[in-house]
Structures are given as structure tokens and as C-alpha cells.
Amino acid sequence: MGFAGEGLPASGGGFSENGKFSYGYASSLGKRSSMEDFYETRVDGVDAETYTHTDSELLKGETSHNRDAGSTASTAILVGDRLVVANVGDSRAVICRGGDAIAVSRDHKPDQSDERQRIEDAGGFVMWAGTWRVGGVLAVSRAFGDKLLKQYVVANPEIKEEKVDSSLEFLILASDGLWDVVTNEEAVAMVRPIIDSEQAAKKLLQEASQRGSADNITCVVVRFLDQDNGVVHQQAS
Numbered sequence: 001m002g003f004a005g006e007g008l009p010a011s012g013g014g015f016s017e018n019g020k021f022s023y024g025y026a027s028s029l030g031k032r033s034s035m036e037d038f039y040e041t042r043v044d045g046v047d048a049e050t051y052t053h054t055d056s057e058l059l060k061g062e063t064s065h066n067r068d069a070g071s072t073a074s075t076a077i078l079v080g081d082r083l084v085v086a087n088v089g090d091s092r093a094v095i096c097r098g099g100d101a102i103a104v105s106r107d108h109k110p111d112q113s114d115e116r117q118r119i120e121d122a123g124g125f126v127m128w129a130g131t132w133r134v135g136g137v138l139a140v141s142r143a144f145g146d147k148l149l150k151q152y153v154v155a156n157p158e159i160k161e162e163k164v165d166s167s168l169e170f171l172i173l174a175s176d177g178l179w180d181v182v183t184n185e186e187a188v189a190m191v192r193p194i195i196d197s198e199q200a201a202k203k204l205l206q207e208a209s210q211r212g213s214a215d216n217i218t219c220v221v222v223r224f225l226d227q228d229n230g231v232v233h234q235q236a237s
Helices: 043-064 113-121 184-191 197-210
Strands: 010-015 021-028 073-079 082-088 092-097 100-103 126-128 132-134 158-163 168-174 217-226
Touching (some): 113 126, 168 184, 168 197
Antiparallel strands (some): 168 217
């Protein structure tokens, strides 16, 4: 993914080689992680290993440049009729199944009881500073990087699976730059009438920008093809 120039968004798309889905993306200054290849076996383990590797590489880079930056991620792997979704932080995955918007990832926030307990067990604390924050600083409880809080802010992904069948229409993967200003239901309603995945991703990016999102915005839309007819699922009229 590249940018045409300073501050300009990038977009693109296409079809998978096996013809099972079409995809499109749009991004406005989103930070790209160095993700490794995935394999069909041991998917959960490979997901976890890849996230750990990405975290390690980001920490090395930040240390060498005397910086302390962080990033979140949501990823999806198609393995046969299984859609395996992993995430760290508040980048979110949402599917449209039979017209319904369904979140298939959980935003990792420090005020969630299990996340807060984990942070406190590691010797950290959560406090209110405009929102709930780890150490009064970070508003997510899991992330890549953030070396000064690494003892408390882990990069362990949460992994969920969805069955790929005729009711699964599309998947949206996006950073919090979208979700801060657009609900799951609104995003699905915007994407559903747009058959071209790239145009759908661009629509989400443009809408978030118009609503005043102040964060980086990265959106990916994946439309699943009807294997019986070889076409994308379309909204019923």
C-alpha cells in the first residue's frame, strides 16, 4: 500500500486467485505492520506468533530510533470455509451476515474487567484521563510497540472464527479512525449497496473524514462471492 503524496489517501482492490472473494482498501496515513506469511495449519498459533514477531520488530525499530510508538491491528485469514479473525487493540473486524452487522473482534480497552485485572496483576494501573488509560497514558490495553508500557500493554491477539457460507456477505477491517465516528451498523449500511470493494472502502474513509475523525484511517472491505453463481452477494431490493 503506498501513498500518491504527502497527506493523500491510497486505495486499491481486486479479486482473490481462487475466486472466493473480492477486496478493496482505502487508507489515510495508516501505519503498516510487517506481517509474515500465514499457513493453513496451526492457524491460531501462527496468528499469535506473527503478532509477537511484529511487536518485537516494532520495538526494535523504535529503540534504534529512540522513539516510543505503538500500533494496533485486525487481520483475517480464509482457511477453507473458516474465517479466522485476530486483533490487538481497537482496530475492529465487522461482518455483514444476512444483512446484520456483527462485530467479530473485541476492542481491547483498559476499563474492561479482564484487561484491567491483567494490567494490575502485572504491576500497572488504570486511571481516568479523559478516558480510561493504562498508566494514565494509553487508551488501549493491547498494542504493538509502546515499549515504556510493554509490561502491561501486551500484543497477544484475541482470535475468533466465523463460518463462511451463503449468508456471509462481506467483512470490514478498519482502524479506530473509522470506528470512533461510525457505528458497526452504519458502516455495514454504507457498504452493503456498493458492489465494488475498493469503492466501498473509499466511502468509509470519506465518511469518517467528513465526520471529523482526527485519527489515521485505514479500511479494508472483503466481499465474499456466491460460489453457486460466481457473483458477489447483493442487497435484496
